[in-house]
Amino acid sequence: MTKLILMHKAGSIYDDEPDVVYDFPRSYLAAAREAVGDWTVYYEPVKAGPRGYFAVARIAQVIPKPGAEGRYLALIEPGSFLQFDRPVPRLVNGRPLEAALTGADSSPRKGGALQLAVRRLPDADFARIVDLGLPQELEQMEEARYGAPAGGMADAATVFERPVLERLTxxxxxxxxxxxxxxxxxxxxxxxxxxxxxxxxxxxxxxxxxxxxxxxxxxxxxxxxxxxxxxxxxxxxxxxxxxxxxxxxxxxxxxxxxxxxxxxxxxxxxxxxxxxxxxxxxxxxxxxxxxxxxxxxxxxxxxxxxx
Structure with a gap:
């Protein structure tokens, strides 16, 4: 299985509903099939808005799009979509979060993989992005926000060491x-x-x-x-x-x-x-x-x- 970046923008020509289905052309079919059963990160391109990386979901199945030659649908596993608590910027300290977008000098690459609407994502990059968008301490943050009872935060402390995928489920x-x-x-x-x-x-x-x-x-x-x-x-x-x-x-x-x-x-x-x-x-x-x-x-x- 393979994790992916899925580029999405509201109002595009594709019939995307991030928590339900992702519409894509044949050129990305091989990568999408590799990702069945694994997680993806949604990404908003620069021209579409400021959010950058904004959600995760898991692909359950890839099928041909009915009535649309050369188009396919990645069906999202029900209950897997989760929007980030805070959007993750495209660059952190001037450096991309994706290895494929990073040059030899750690500066952002131009063109190439950056233009791909569907691109493979190494596990380490996936974990880094999710940790920024859905922090391990989210439960503690929510409790502390309005002055939680003293016992509440201590009880939740063991949660924060859980792996990324366990946290998402x-x-x-x-x-x-x-x-x-x-x-x-x-x-x-x-x-x-x-x-x-x-x-x-x-x-x-x-x-x-x-x-x-x-x-x-x-x-x-x-x-x-x-x-x-x-x-x-x-x-x-x-x-x-x-x-x-x-x-x-x-x-x-x-x-x-x-x-x-x-x-x-x-x-x-x-x-x-x-x-x-x-x-x-x-x-x-x-x-x-x-x-x-x-x-x-x-x-x-x-x-x-x-x-």
Whole structure:
């Protein structure tokens, strides 16, 4: 198996959805087939934006693209995509992070491999990039951010020595990375009420909700997340509220949710709050899944929070 760099830019001619599929021409087929079962790093080219390296995912399968001669699709393993906590710059201290892009004098090479949309990535380069984007101490960083209880950080300390690949598959680590991405995407405001609430210690009350649960083949992409208050997260998971096909109108199961509760909890506009970066907006396919599989269909367990 082989690790890869996959170049991606929003609005390209290719049908890429980084957490679902990567579209590429025949010239990269051999490298893509070598990478089946292994990890890739997504890279944003200079002309597309400032992010540099921005996410990881694992390739599950490579297939011909239906109806497109000479094009192929790398199908991403469900649940493997994870956006970096912080984008990794193309150069660190003036030096590339990829050996293939580094000249004999450690300066950046021009042309050649730099122009390849799909390029092989040595394990050492992969580990270096991931460590910068998803640091080992991420759990400790999150705990310390708002003044964690003394015992919490000590309990988590043993996690930080785990190898890169084990860290990428650990659910607790992925949950923290997802939560940090989603809450920041909405500036710590609830996407359904528009409110930004913090407790006495300054910790944001807003939570990160998966639109399509991981156990139902949902991803940890911010495009599969909403920042929600605790009560609205409960209502969303139980199908009492959803988002319409226009991706902004809030739907309410009015036969189950009292009108005064709607007036108190939801934005007066009846619209979903947009994230700071349009690239983090909920994917229409994820919202459609929620409408079709959860909205109006999941029975609430136990008393409602407003009872």
């Amino acid at each position: 650990r659910r607790p680590y992925r949950d923290i990375a997802f939560r940090r991405q989603v809450r920041a995407a909405y500036d710590y405001r609830c996407a359904l009420s528009g409110l930004r609430l913090r407790n006495g210690g300054g910790r944001p009350e807003v939570q990160a909700a998966h639109i399509r649960p991981v156990e139902s083949r949902g991803s940890d992409s911010p495009r599969n997340g909403l920042a929600l208050s605790g009560t609205l997260h409960w209502m969303f998971d139980r199908g009492l509220i959803s988002v319409a096909e226009d991706c902004e109108t809030i739907l309410v199961s009015h036969n189950k949710v009292p009108g005064d509760v709607v007036a108190r909890l939801l934005s007066a506009s009846g619209k979903l709050l947009a994230p700071l970066d349009p690239r983090d907006a909920p994917h229409p396919a994820n919202l459609a899944w929620h409408r079709e599989n959860v909205f109006g269909q999941v029975l609430a367990e136990g008393p409602a929070p407003w009872d």
